[in-house]
Amino acid sequence: MTRVILRNLHKHFPGRAPGVVAPKRGAINGIDLEIASGEFFVLLGPSGCGKTTTLRAIAGLEEPTEGIIQIGDEVVADAARGVFASPNARRLGMMFQSYALWPHMTVAQNVAYPLERRRPKIPRAEIARRVDEVLDLVGLSGLESRFPSQLSGGQQQRVALARALSASPRLVLFDEPLSNLDAQLRFRLRHDLRRIHDEAGSTSIYVTHDQAEALALADRVAVLNHGEVEQLGPPTEIFLSPKSRFVAEFVGYENLLDGTLEVGGGFRPDGWLRPLTGRWVAPALAGARGCAAIRASGLHVSLDATEAGPNALVGVLQAVTYLGDRYSARVAVGGQVLFATLAADRWSPGRPVNGETVHLWAKPSDVVLIPASPEPAPALREEAA
Amino acid sequence: MTAPAATFDSPLGPHLRRLGRAAPVRFAPVLAVLFVLLVWPLAMLAVGSFRTAAPGFPGEWTLKAWGSVFNVPAVRESVANSLTISFVTTAAAALLAAGLAFLSERTDAPLRRWITPAIVVMFATPGLFYAVGYALLGNAYTGLFNQIARSLTGLENLTLIDIETWGGLLGVMVLKKVAVIYLFLIGPFRALDPSHDEASLTAGAGTFETFWRINLPILAPALTGAILLGVVTGLQAFDMIVILGWPQDIQVITTRIFEFITVAAEPDYARASVLSLSLLLLIAALSFLQAKILGTRSFFTVGGKAREGQRLKLGRLRWVFGALIGLYLFAAAVAPIGSVAFSSIQPFPGVYENLSLRNYAEVLRIQRVVPSLLTTLALSASVGLAAMGLAVAAVQAGRAGGARTAVVIRFTTLIPLAMPGVVTALAIAWAFVSTPGLQQLYGTIYLTGLAMIACVMPFAMQAAGAAMAQISPDLQEAARTSGASGPRALADVTLQLIAPSFLTGWFMAAILTSGNLDVPLLLDAPGQRPIAAVIYDLNNRGDFSMACALLMLTLLAKAGVGLGGYAVLKAGSGLARRRLSSLAKDRS
Known part of the structure; x- marks a missing residue:
């Protein structure tokens, strides 16, 4: 059983003036997982949200300012009781963003290193067997005696993975391991990572800012913002029912419209005359503020009114970009600009845009309505800090 | 899922450690050593300036030294001399160095590829070697240069150069100082971005206009920094002035400090300390100014991309510049080394018969010479190793211990940069003699060694810092998460990766130590005089040829160790490469 528990985890970095705890990039402010x-x-979030700091705290590379970290049944960090286990005592594997392969060691030496550090000692023959096995798992058999500088980026990445896995750690940590690769390679390795996780059977914690990676890999995702968990759940929930404007924006909703819930259940964006019908991700009362999130792929453009569906709107076409299987359209509606999709057979590449009047529509299930979270009173905020 | 109560009797037991105090405690030994070696001596030097007695002796508190020292006319004269020498040599050397750097990096002048290697050799050549070489070359009566001129012209009384004059002293110091300033400027010159030039050229400016309007302003901070560095090294100059200046009664601050302690009938430690502190403050102020100028306006970056920019075509003038480079290389590198080499086979300066290697045999027969060579070898090797080891530990402590530790360490290790060797030696003497338990070190080679570590510390920090900066912290962290303890990760990863830079730094630190004359002259360890001091003694009592033979022997020894080390390093990496390619062949 290697579950990982974080309780009220804080990490503050010293501010410039002593005593001032300013919100800093990478700080974490009370994470419970x-x-x-x-x-x-998967820990998902923009840069500076504290996801890497959280991962490094679990690895033992950062000492938490406050809170408890438990791996399996062992408390590895408890700031209040002064407990802190060094990284080498935590029996984990970690894959670094830079890979951090040791340039003076061969592939085999890199991969054998965690095995050689194990106590009680593992016999040489057993280490060699295990190195072969892991290199086979990541598809690098035959490259044992190469040095990292003689490998391609994708191969280096696999060595780093093999090294993280070689000692059969109970917990494997991934710090944006795919971010330095090109898109195609990233796509392939993503699948490999998930397959290898399933085969190895260990617990994995993966840090990324790429929502597509989170979708492909995760059993569950935590979206982090300003050092706090903004939303926690399976990928489908995060992507289909974002609980806040921040999460919606981060997972790629192009159109975000602030507005008010009307009596009768409609949502009226600020400055609009007509309400939208959509799907509420959380209960809200009439008069409550909120936000409508619509992906460009769910907002359709028609050139004539008869084709329009529910939530019909009229707007002026401003620009069209060819995307291969469809067009992306920029449409002005009222004072706002919306991004929508124009079907491939309704336009032609290079056709000039002349301010056509177009009709927009969206299925109610594609209009995600997010109630604004009540802002905590300023006094409470200060107390928490 | 609920968490079971946290327990302390987990399998992690022995690895658990207390938070908070842990991080500073781990690096306490490094900080303590740096304190004893660098901070404590400075403090004791300050204390010493208020004492009536010598270090270790009971005395009283007094302000007498502070009040009286600058009233002595001789002291005032030496302060004036220091400033004159410093500014005059800096102005001339900066012009020469900038010109050479420009010719070497930006033009197609012939011989330009020889400039940098020659200057590196000059930089590593101790001032002692230089001074003796020139003293013999430019002596008004017996100097080789004048002798050759006489035999060429047939004029019996012709004296082209007299080195034992103000002009001679300044000239020799300029030639040596060019090396320091050049090495400081070459990075920025090399890093000049050719695209800036190209942008200027496409905008319609000519090559010379581009140099004046674009390159020079970009280089301004580096030039200013180099000039201040020149002034600082000028104020610290000691060995050249002791050899070339003393015979003509030219005294500077450092020689006056030396005189207060060793030559005067009654050593006056308090006045020496006052003079040392004053010099220190002046240099610290200049260094601060330099850091300010360079720190905030560092325009240049030494990039990884080696782009060969368009070199300035000198046309027919290139032979003129080539000749000037040749002249400089001859005057600054060939002449002094040739002079020492030739003098070492002469029976006596000015005598051109019976040239032989007799001097070498004779100098080795002098009782203390062989032990002194061995002492110097052991001393240089261990001082270099200790300094580099301490520097690596200090850099590591600064990295792991947080921003405040790093600043403290950086500042501490820069202290000796502002201290001439004479002042460092005096400060170390004060500190160790007045500390019970450390007193026994006085008069031993160990104290000499400690003072030399302090002297070479800024260089070692520079070398270690540059080497460690190449190693990403990720690499060590990867070892930690793979199960290696802190020291183990340092040994397995960082130390192995910096090994070649560490060895080079060790060698350079040892070279600098072996040429140090200031410390052994001040901190005498009876019976264990380093070779620089022995050569100085020989030269002082007129055994010029034997001094030269010994200089040549040490030069050859250094070159031998250097080339040997280089060959070992090369062979090591060559072996690794061969093993690698044979393995690769097995696989295919």
Whole structure:
């Protein structure tokens, strides 16, 4: 059983003036998570949100300012009781963004290193066997005696993975391991990572800012913002029912319209005359503020009114971009600009845009309505800090 | 899922450690050593300037030294001399160095590829070697240069150069100082971005206009920094002035400090300390100014991309510039080394018969010479190793210990940069003699060694810092998460990766130590005089040829160790490469 539990985890970095705890990039402010044994867990967020700091705290590379970290049944960090286990005592594997392959060691030496550090000692023959096995798993058999500088980026990435896995750690940590690769390679390795996780059976925690990676890999995703968990759930929930404007924006909703819930259930964006019908992700009362999130792919453009569906709007076409299987359209509606999709057979590449009047529509299930979270009173905020 | 109660009797037991105090405690030994070696001596030097007695002796508190020292006319004269020498040599050397850097990096002048290697050799050549070489070359009566001129012209009384004059002293110091300033300027010159030039050229400016309007302003901070560095090294100059200036009664601040302690009938430690501190403050102010100028306006970056920009075509003038480079290389590198080499086989300066290697045999027969060579070898090797080891530990502590630790360490290790060797030696003497338990070190080679570590510390920090900066912290962290303890990760990853830079730094630190004359002259360890001091003694009592033979022997020894080390390093990496390619062949 290697579950990982974080309780009220804080990490503050010293500010310039002593005593001032300014919000800093990468700081974490009270994270509570329970990651189940064998789970593939993804920490998702923009740069500076604290996801890497959280991962490094779990690895033992950062000492938490406050809170408890538990791996399996062992408390590895408890700031209040002064407990802190060094990284080498935590029996984990970690894959670094830069790969951090040791340039003076061969592939085999890099991969054997975690095995050689194990106590009680593992016999040489057993280490060699295990190195072969892991290199086979990542598809690098035959490259044992190469040095990292003689490998391609994708191969280096696989060596880093093999090294993280070689000692059969109970927990594997991934710090944006795919961000330095080109798109095609990233796509292939993403699948490999998930396959290898399933085969190895260890718990995995994966940090990324790429929502597509989170979708492909995760059992559950935690979206982090300003060092706090903004939303936690399976990928489908995060992507289909974002709980806040921030999450919606981060997972790629192009159109975000602030507005008010009307009596009768409609949502009226500010400055609009007509309400939208959509799907509420959380209960809200009439008069409540909120936000409508619509993906460009769910907002359709028609050139004539008869084709329009529910939530019909009229707007002026401003620009059209060819995307291969469809067009992306920029449409002005009232004072706002919306991004929508124009079907491939309704336009032609290079056709000039002459301010055509167009009709927009969206299925109510594609209009995600997010109630604004009540802002905490300023006094409370200060107390928390 | 609920968390079970946290327990302390987990399998992690022995690895658990207390938070908070842990990080500073780990690096306490490094900080303590730096304190004892660098901060404590400075403090004791300050204390010493208020004492009536010598270090280790009971005395009283007094302001007498502070009040009286600058009233002595001789002291005032030496302060004036220091400033004159410093500014005059800096102005001339900066012009020469900038010109050479420009010719070497930006033009197609012939011989330009020889400039940098020659200057590196000059930089590593101790001032002692230089001074003795020139003293013999430019002596008004017996100097080789004048002798050759006489035999060429047939004029019996012709004296082209007299080195034992103000002009001679300044000239020799300029030639040596060019090396320091050049090495400081070459990076920025090399890093000049050719695209800036190209942008200027496409905008319609000519090559010379581009140099004046674009390159020079970009280089301004580096030039200013180099000039201040020149002034600082000028104020610290000691060995050249002791050899070339003393015979003509030219005294500077450092020689006056030396005189207060060793030559005067009654050593006056308090006045020496006052003079040292004053010099220190002046240099610290200049260094601060230099850091300010360079720190905030560092326009240049030494990039990884080696782009060969368009070199300035000198046309027919290139032979003129080539000749000037040749002249400089001859005057600054060939002449002094040739002079020492030739003098070492002469029976006596000015005598051109019976040239032989007799001097070498004779100098080795002098009782203390062989032990002194061995002492110097052991001393240089261990001082270099200790300084580099301490520097690596200090850089590592600064990296792991947080921003404040890093600043403290950086500042501490820069202290000796502002201290001439004479002042460092005096400060170390004060500190160790007045500390019970450390007193026993006085008069031993160990104290000499400690003072030399302090002297070479800024260089070692520079070398270690540059080497460690190449190693991403990720690499060590990867070892930690793979199960390696902190020291183990340092040994397995960082130390192995910096090994070649570490060895080079060790060698350079040892070279600098072996040429240090200031420390052994001040901190005498009876019976264990380093070779620089022995050569100085020989030269002082007129055994010029034997001094030269010994200089040549040490030069050859250094070259031998250097080339040997280089060959070992090369062979090591060659072996690794061969093993690698044979393995690759097995696989295919």
